[in-house]
Structures are given as C-alpha cells and as structure tokens.
Amino acid sequence: MTAPASEHSGLLGTQGMRAAVTGIGVVAPGGVGTEAWWSAMLRGQRAIGPVTRFDATGYSAGLAGEITGFDDAAHVPDKLLPQTDRVTRLALTAATEALTTAHLDPAALPDYAMGVVTAGGAGGFEFGQRELQALWSKGSRHVGAYQSFAWFYAANSGQISIRHKLRGPSGVVVSEQAGGLDAVAQARRQLRKGGHAVLTGGFDATVCPWGFTAHLAAGGMSTSRDPARAYLPFSADACGHVVGEGGALLVLEDSDVAHARGARVLATVEGCAATFDPAPGRGAPRLADAARLALADADIAAADVDVVFADAAGGRDADRAEAAALTELFGPYGVPVTAPKSLTGRLGAGGSALDLAAALLALRDQVIPPTARAGPLADDCPVDLVTGAARPAGLRHALVLARGRGGFNAAALVRGAPR
Template sequence: MTGTTLLERSTTIVHDTPSPPPATSTLHATPTAPAAATHAVVTGVGVAAPNGLGAAAWWAAVLRGESGIAALTRFDASRYPAKLAGEVPGFVAEEHVPSRLLPQTDQVTRLSLMAAEEALKDAGVDPAELPEYAAGAVTAASAGGFEFGQRELQALWSKGAQHVSAYQSFAWFYAVNSGQISIRHGLRGASGVLVSEQAGGLDAVGQARRQLRKGASLVVTGAVDSALCPWAWAAHLAEGRISLADDPERAFLPFSADACGYVPGEGGALLVLESAAAARDRQARVYGAVAGYAATFDPADGTSRLGAAAELALADAGVRPDEVDVVFADGAGERAADRAEAAAITELFGPYSVPVTAPKSMTGRLAAGGASLDLAAALFALRDQVIPPTTGTRHPADDCPLDLVTDAPRWDTELRTALVLARGRGGFNAAAVVRA
C-alpha cells in the first residue's frame, strides 16, 4: 500500500481523460485509455452517518429532513463554547468488528470497516472470488485515529511509556483505514490513501478510478472520518470557524445570511467502484457512473479555484453545464466561503439556473467523509429521481443567488446528471460528475 502526501498529491491529482481542459486550468490532460473501456461505475454503497447507520436508514432520514446534529455525548463538552456535533447513532463496535481488532482500532477505523462490509455486501461481490490482485482499497482521511492517539498520549504522560499500546504505531495513522479494509477482505491490489480534508472523499474516488484504468477490476473507495475528542475539539476551536450556536436546528446553515460556522461530525461513505466491463460480466446492479472528476488548488492569495475544478470535471465527463440537473454543494456554513461557492456555481450555470442542495446540513461537516457521503447522496438521488433538501437554511442569502432546495425534497424534476463539489482546508478543491 502507498500513501499520498500533500506534496505528492499536487503532482498525482491530474485531469484524466483525453478531453482538453479549459484554457484557465492549471491541470493537464493525461490520456490513458478510451473512455468506453474504462468507464467507472458504483455497484455498492456503505454508510455511517450522524442521521443513519447504514445506507438505507441514512437515506430515509435524509428524505425526511432528519438531522443528526445534537449535543455531544462522546465526552463532556460543558466547559467548551461549542457543544454540538454529528455523532453516528446506534453504532456498537462489537456488532461490526471482530473482537481481535477492537484493541487495535480507533472509532474511525471501526466505522470504516462497517461501511466497507456493507458496500461489498451491497455490491454482491466476494473479493475472494476475484483474481488475487484485482481489487484494492483507496480511501481518504483527515486525521487518522485521533481518539486512539489522544488516549495513548494521556497514558504516556500520566503513567509512562510502558503503558502506551503497541498498536499506537499504526492505529493513529491516516492510512490505517485502507490497511485494515484491505487486510480484512483480502484486497491485495493497488491501494492507498489521500489527505485533503473535506475534498478527500472525492479525491479518493478519483484515484480509484485511475486504478480501474490501469487494470484493476474493483476498488473499495471513499472516506469515513471521526475525531470527536477533546484534542480534536481544541483544534476545531482554535481554527475559529466552528459554530458556537446552541440550537441544533440553527447551528449549521449553509448559504444562509445567518450562517455562523460549521458543526463537526463523524462518518461518511465507502463505495464499490468497478469497471463497467467487470460489472457487466457479473451482471451487477449499478447505481450510476462516475463520469468525471477533477481537482484544483487555491493559490496563496486565497482566490477560490472551486469553479475551475467544476469546469474540469464537466469537461472530463463530456457534459455541458446545461446538462447538469443538480449540484451537491460543499456548503461550508461560513459567509465568505458560501459566497465564494455561490459565485463559482452562478458563474458556471447562471443565477438560480440549477437546483442546489447541501444535505450535509443534517450531518455537519464530516472532514474526508463528507464528500463521499454527498457522492452517495447524488447516486441515490439519481436512482430515486429526488433532490434531498438543505435543512435549517430557510432561504439563501441575497449574495448567494442559488436555487437552493430547502424544507422538503424536490420530486418534480428529471435527474440524469449530478455535480458534486468539495473543498478542504488548505486550498483543496474537488468536483465529480455522476450520471444515471
């Protein structure tokens, strides 16, 4: 398995079809194989989210507009100014993780193992029946096993080095989810991990798509993140972007004039990505195709390049802006960031020209897991012909001229193509196009 550092990512995340990028792009086309031969499709979905454990429960909650944001229970947050988070409900690790793995895994890895198991079962595939090196695992992470690391640091300083677990050597590591998933399911093909915060869930899928083009037949990909502990909470507070609101229904308001910051959460989605040929050969059920993907980086002056990522992803997919039926927005819940995203969307599509939604308003921002969960939502939206709502936000701010879907799902539109946007701390931008 290989890890991709932030520096390496700047050279490995590239435009990956023969379609020429827009003249303003800083990326470069790298032809690899004919698109028809390397079509990437999603055949399985596994979800752990604050408003539902398991894909079916989560999607039902999303369509009900049911939020998972509530008071923190993972630790005593009474002394902190921020007290709300999105915690995955009803997760009992012993029901999803072998007992031998419990002492060596963090919450994030346990959730990842559960989501991977569900995704593979949903896809109806047994990796053991595949050629030995045909399948791999490519995930994204923001902090690895953060809670595990805090516990071991506490043991080090309060009791001494002899009380630090030997598993600390890897349980904290950002590559641990890919490693444990590949070991548990015998995925011996090309695997890896990407670190790009909230953009990571899309970046992992983009990398998995490349592995399919290189000859892999199946990749478990996406992201699940979790870091709800005092150590992580201190980092959120230090950044100054976290919502300090006490009302769970008004704490995280993407594109609202009342937006006051984000609410952290845990969870995400893992997907089974296959070549269209492999899926067809085994007569697999297909949710949709990942038709386009691209990533960009904001320059040092902070100018947003999210719009360029969207343009590149559309070009990669061979899709015109007027063919996009819905946009799943990053939805930062911060006024300046929301204005920048709204500007990128309106520059590409025009004001109020395409339905926009941010279902993460029901979960909080899940770091790397947020983008892959949005990708799962886009696939389910295409399947069910419905746009899920953005909750909390009653209507977009005047400086965010978007056709934002609020209050209730929108059923009155035909959906064939969706654009998913994501941004990560440090200037990472990613976009993906999925088609029914």
C-alpha cells in the same frame, strides 16, 4: 500515502474505461447503513445535537453530528477492537455493507484485482488521544503497541484490505473535506491501469477533546448551541459549521467487468478533477475551475447538470465564494443545489464521500434531498437551494463539489444508470 489528484488528472487517459458504482456502504449521523441514513436525509431529519461522546461544557462549541446506535462489537471482530480507533471501526462496517450490496466476493476475483483507496483527514484521533494521555500521566510502559499504527491515516485502508484480502493497488489520500472525492479519482485511475475493482471513499471521526481543540484552533466552527441555527449554509444567518463523524465507501468497478458478472450498476463516475487555490491575496479561489474540468472530463455541458451537491461550508465568505462559482457556471438560480451535510455536520474526508453517495441515491430515486431549513437565503448567494422537503426531479447528471482546508478543491460528475 497518495497525493490528491492534480488539477488536470481527471482529464488524462479516461477514454475507453467507465467507472461503475455497484455498491455503497454508509455509517453516518442519521443512520447506520445506507438505506437508514438515506431515509433520514429525505425526511430532512437533523442529526446534529449536543455532544455526548465527551464533556464539551468547557468548549466554545458544543454541538456535533454524532452517530448513534452503533455497537462496535456487533460490527467488528473482537480481536480488532483493541487495535482500532472508532473511525476504523466505522469504515470497516461500511466496507462490509458496500461489498455486500455490490454482491461482490473479492475471493472470486483474480489475485491483485481489487484494492482499497480511502481518504482520512485526521486518522485515529481518539485512539491517539487516549494513548498520549496514558504517556503523559502514567509513562511509556502504559502506551500500547497498537499506537504505532491505529492513529495513522492509512489505518482504514490497511485494516479493510486485511479483513477482505484486497491485495490490489491501494492507498490513502489526505486532502481534508475534499478527500472523499480525491480518493474516488485515485480509484478511477487504478481501474484505468487495469484493475477490476476498488473499494473507495472517506471516513473521519474527530468528536473527541483533541479533535474539537484542533477544529476550534482552525476556525470556522459555529458556537451556537441551537441545533436548528448552528449550521445554515448559504443563509444570511450562517455562522459557521458543525463537525460530524462518519462517511461512505463505494465499490467502483470497471464497467465492462461489472456487466460481465451481471452486477447492478447504480451509476457511473464520468468526470473527476481537482484544483488548488493560490495563496491568500494572490488570486481567486478555483472551485469553479475544478467543476469545469470535471465536466470536461465527462464531456458534459453545464446545462446538462441536473443537481449540485454543494460543499456548503456554512461561513459567509466561503458560502459567497461557492455561490459565485455556481453562478459563474450555471447562472443565478440556474440549477437545483443541495447540501444534505447540513443535517449531519461536516465529516472531514467522509463529507464529500457521503455527498457522493447521496448523489448516487438521488439519481436512483429521482429525488433531491433537502438542505436543513436555512431561514432567509443570503442576497449574495443566488442559488436554487432545496430546503424544507425533498424535491422530486428528473435527474440524469449530478455534480458533487468539495473544498478542504489548505486550498483543496475537488469535483466529481456522476451519471445515473439507464432507467
């Protein structure tokens, strides 16, 4: 299990190596597959609604961003179905798409040249819940052997590496919502050490009774039953967030290797950084520091950032803190800001990976996806929030921000491929 990047890790030894994104795989609320999901985001299609995966009538929160139209058996071999949680099946599907869109056959690479680094904040929660229910109600003889690993945070990395024979340096990052960006930072370090390619990103799936119980205990969930009002980041009416499931995986390659094989480069990851907040009452949050470090790693000035994909927690205090960080970096209303996760819910480790995928596609298509219409913008959140409809824009650099419970902050700066 790999620890998240230190606050200065994105600044060490990056010269001479550029990390190119050549493939994307997405399974998320709004669409199974990258283009289906992206189309829904550009339309501003809200994928948040009443929970259908279990009976949530007894819970104070009843909405979620669920993935619909996903047929497990159509995407995952029969032999893997009994030994995998839903989150691993989603991740396996995204891995196949990412490799396919990258036109990359791992078997064509030298041995140990490609690994996999994923992030997961919860592991196989639903699988674990079922097995524990069997233990409590029926006894240990009714607990399957697959419980020994299907619940574990590393299950996604392990199953992906086995299925695609990715025997290079691999790992898993656990830093909640920040995990998707921290995994990409770790993958970038593996390339710097001489790897050719890494499959990286994040997935979580906790829309189950055990998951909802944990989320409610942690606080911050919206108890609104109105999908149009439940998750409104930076709004004066913000009342918490909605949980979602899914995420995204990217194929990250050494740019020289990618160009040598004639790959289409979607964008390059130019800067990564992470910081940690001090204990409560012992200092200010450090999200702005993470952004500054990522910009320094990329050798990019704040004035060169064309769009920010915000963490957008949906709570008044958290939104105010993020708006203050953005104002500190860019000035009031200084850069377009968007939060497409307001259409899908917060996906745990999958959320920042999905935001990174959205940033790459925004650079490709020169358009900023909208935030769910948020009603009145809060007076203490002076950000140029893109709402209502996608906004065409000339985009070269995108900054993606993420925060995880426990004080994790992460930032990544991506540059679009030359047009």
